[in-house]
Amino acid sequence: MFSIEMFFAIGLFTIGLYGVSSGRDFLRIFFSLEMLLNAVIMMLATTAHHLGMTENIVLAYMVMILATLEAAAGVLIFAVTNKITGAVIPDEIEREELS
Amino acid sequence: MTILLLTAVLILAAASLMLQRSVPAIISFAMMMFLLGIYYIGLDAKMLGLFQIFVYTGGIVVLMLFGVTIIGVEFPQARKRPWAAASALLVFILLSVLFYRTLPVLKMAADKPTEEIHLFAAGFSDVVILFALIGSSLLYGTVKMAGMLGAKRGSKSHQSGDKRREDV
Numbered sequence: 001m002f003s004i005e006m007f008f009a010i011g012l013f014t015i016g017l018y019g020v021s022s023g024r025d026f027l028r029i030f031f032s033l034e035m036l037l038n039a040v041i042m043m044l045a046t047t048a049h050h051l052g053m054t055e056n057i058v059l060a061y062m063v064m065i066l067a068t069l070e071a072a073a074g075v076l077i078f079a080v081t082n083k084i085t086g087a088v089i090p091d092e093i094e095r096e097e098l099s
Numbered sequence: 100m101t102i103l104l105l106t107a108v109l110i111l112a113a114a115s116l117m118l119q120r121s122v123p124a125i126i127s128f129a130m131m132m133f134l135l136g137i138y139y140i141g142l143d144a145k146m147l148g149l150f151q152i153f154v155y156t157g158g159i160v161v162l163m164l165f166g167v168t169i170i171g172v173e174f175p176q177a178r179k180r181p182w183a184a185a186s187a188l189l190v191f192i193l194l195s196v197l198f199y200r201t202l203p204v205l206k207m208a209a210d211k212p213t214e215e216i217h218l219f220a221a222g223f224s225d226v227v228i229l230f231a232l233i234g235s236s237l238l239y240g241t242v243k244m245a246g247m248l249g250a251k252r253g254s255k256s257h258q259s260g261d262k263r264r265e266d267v
Binding site for chain 2: 001003004005006007008010011012013014015016017018019021022023024025026027028030031032034036038041042045046047048049050051052053055057058059060061062064065066067068069070071072073075076077078079080082083088089093
């Protein structure tokens with residue numbers, strides 16, 4: 001059961017990685033970043049439960065706090081970039097506009 | 100039951116990236132986070148599960164809704180990158196192989212009896228410092244960006260005020 005659950009966590013990580021590397025709009029990149037961090041939290045929780053590594057739960061809380069901060073910073077970066085350049089896709093941004 | 104739950108999580112995760120309309124994508128993202136919270140509660144990590152539901156299904160989805168107000172109902176079309184799927188598949192295979200190779204070591208470490216009970220911070224003090232550093236830099240970035248956004252809005256409203264005065 002542990003292996004199957006870890007397999008699902010790796011699957012979630014892969015979906016997140018695909019979302020980030022396919023470089024669509026900002027919102028879907030945020031979704032993907034959250035998925036990446038959630039896959040890590042899932043791995044930590046699964047190992048804590050099945051292998052008795054209870055300290056991993058504390059690490060999971062820490063990753064969750066970082067994910068929350070990352071989402072707040074990310075949305076603000078999106079808002080500022082959109083205000084300056086009017087872009088909603090990273091490909092639309094030109095270097096001169098941001099400098 | 101757990102496998103069904105986790106399959107639904109993966110399907111909802113893929114749907115939130117594949118859907119072309121932003122509101123259904125956000126709903127599937129929120130559902131995915133909610134199911135993950137249920138999964139954690141099933142793993143006896145009740146507090147983590149409740150945190151997951153409150154923080155993600157509550158807080159972060161509302162933050163994403165702010166993004167929807169900028170993007171609009173439909174996601175814009177972006178350039179296709181065919182190598183993204185291939186590289187993700189490669190990483191999936193690599194991670195799976197790495198996991199199955201380290202599985203015996205993990206199980207051995209779990210079976211080893213702990214000789215002394217120590218505080219979390221004693222064993223993971225470096226990790227705690229690292230997390231604190233990353234967290235504080237993210238917080239600094241958030242405050243800086245909020246300041247930048249406020250300044251940008253201020254200058255825009257100032258410009259529009261000047262224009263109105265010129266028109267008058």
